[in-house]
Amino acid sequence: MKIVVDFDRCESNAVCMGVAPDVFEVKEDNFLYILDETPPESERAQVEAAVEGCPKAAISIRED
Numbered sequence: 123m124k125i126v127v128d129f130d131r132c133e134s135n136a137v138c139m140g141v142a143p144d145v146f147e148v149k150e151d152n153f154l155y156i157l158d159e160t161p162p163e164s165e166r167a168q169v170e171a172a173v174e175g176c177p178k179a180a181i182s183i184r185e186d
């Protein structure tokens with residue numbers, strides 16, 4: 123899977139970081155960074171929780 127974030131929608135509220143901290147990080151500059159754009163399957167549940175939890179619907183998963 124590949125993580126895609128629409129940075130025009132993202133408001134850096136760190137909800138995704140809260141559920142999937144190995145994949146998403148809001149850094150001190152207040153921007154969201156994708157730490158791992160192609161996470162392993164073991165991260166899928168956390169990534170899906172981030173997709174569902176994002177209040178801006180900014181995260182999507184692209185299946186390769």
Ligand code: SF4
Nearest residue numbers: 132133135136138176
């Ligand atoms: S949960 Fe959504 S809006 Fe919040 S930082 Fe993550 S991608 Fe951005």
